[in-house]
Amino acid sequence: MGLPAPEDVWVVIAAYNEAKVIADVIADVASTGHRVVMVDDGSTDTTAERAAQAGATVIRHPINLGQGAALQTALDFVLAQGAETIVTFDADGQHRAADIAGLLDALSRHAADFALGSRFLGSSVNLPLMRRLLLKAAVLFTRATTGLSITDSHNGLRAMTRRGAARIHLRQNRMAHASEILHQIAVSGLKYVETPVTIHYSAYSLAKGQTLFDALLIILDLFARRLHR
Amino acid sequence: MIAQFLLTIMLFTILLYSTMTYRQAPIIGLLTVAAAFCGLYFVWFPSHATRLAELVGISRGVDLILYTWVVISLIMLLNLHLKLRSQMELITLLARKIAIADALRSPRPDAP
Numbered sequence: 001m002g003l004p005a006p007e008d009v010w011v012v013i014a015a016y017n018e019a020k021v022i023a024d025v026i027a028d029v030a031s032t033g034h035r036v037v038m039v040d041d042g043s044t045d046t047t048a049e050r051a052a053q054a055g056a057t058v059i060r061h062p063i064n065l066g067q068g069a070a071l072q073t074a075l076d077f078v079l080a081q082g083a084e085t086i087v088t089f090d091a092d093g094q095h096r097a098a099d100i101a102g103l104l105d106a107l108s109r110h111a112a113d114f115a116l117g118s119r120f121l122g123s124s125v126n127l128p129l130m131r132r133l134l135l136k137a138a139v140l141f142t143r144a145t146t147g148l149s150i151t152d153s154h155n156g157l158r159a160m161t162r163r164g165a166a167r168i169h170l171r172q173n174r175m176a177h178a179s180e181i182l183h184q185i186a187v188s189g190l191k192y193v194e195t196p197v198t199i200h201y202s203a204y205s206l207a208k209g210q211t212l213f214d215a216l217l218i219i220l221d222l223f224a225r226r227l228h229r
Numbered sequence: 230m231i232a233q234f235l236l237t238i239m240l241f242t243i244l245l246y247s248t249m250t251y252r253q254a255p256i257i258g259l260l261t262v263a264a265a266f267c268g269l270y271f272v273w274f275p276s277h278a279t280r281l282a283e284l285v286g287i288s289r290g291v292d293l294i295l296y297t298w299v300v301i302s303l304i305m306l307l308n309l310h311l312k313l314r315s316q317m318e319l320i321t322l323l324a325r326k327i328a329i330a331d332a333l334r335s336p337r338p339d340a341p
Contacts, residue, residue, distance in 0.1 A: 039328070057332065059328045059329060059332040060331065061324050062324050063320075063324055065321050069324075072325070073325045073328055077329050224310065224311065
């Protein structure tokens with residue numbers, strides 16, 4: 001499988017109240033020539049307007065549902081548009097659009113359906129020690145629960161083929177979706193690879209990041225999900 | 230005796246409720262059935278409740294019945310939480326349909 005043309009790659013971004021940074025993030029991604037779709041998850045600021053001005057196709061949730069729900073909306077939308085290659089990208093400015101090429105190359109070179117970004121194969125700028133320990137604990141938990149051999153379980157920078165995206169059906173609306181995606185990748189049996197990426201932590205992105213308490217809520221969410229159909 | 234009949238009626242209502250719950254959340258349904266049957270047993274055989282209570286260090290059988298009620302209440306709370314999650318999933322699907330339909334109706338920025 002060769003590399004897709006830039007315009008055949010759809011980059012999806014879930015955003016909630018990211019008016020401060022969203023225009024720069026979308027401009028960065030758009031500079032690669034890929035199509036950009038942003039799901040505005042019921043923001044109360046000007047995120048949607050700024051994203052549209054920056055060149056993204058904007059889908060607006062009428063109410064705030066959570067990042068997982070927004071990501072699934074984006075996947076449903078781009079699959080309906082006939083997307084063959086999809087990249088998920090965070091809205092808070094901690095990802096670099098330059099890393100997308102590495103993910104697409106990994107998909108193509110390994111004939112994989114998922115290329116997962118890993119900050120621990122690549123690098124992290126300004127990653128605090130506590131956050132690093134929390135992420136390492138999450139990796140151990142994910143390895144134990146999914147059997148996937150990965151080094152980074154909560155990285156929103158990923159690429160997937162149409163076949164891979166069609167196997168993702170997120171029902172965890174909020175932060176537990178990152179674990180749910182990995183679980184569904186494991187269940188799908190499709191090929192996945194990890195690719196080094198750089199995550200740049202700023203005071204802004206750190207303030208929006210997860211805490212130890214959030215991690216406990218994620219585990220509860222994952223447990224509760226298994227109790228009902 | 231009056232209390233026993235009242236408790237029995239309530240526990241049978243819970244048994245009925247558990248059969249409805251079973252379809253949506255089998256684990257919760259089974260837990261509720263088990264707790265309700267325990268409750269029924271202890272209501273009609275209080276001496277057994279007393280013996281079991283002493284065995285596990287609760288001292289009075291009536292306390293054991295009270296604890297059974299607490300367990301049933303907690304299970305029902307959990308079930309309520311799961312129902313809210315299911316409702317949220319339906320709301321999510323609805324909001325997603327609306328969002329995508331709206332996006333398809335509005336012109337794309339790169340459209341000619």
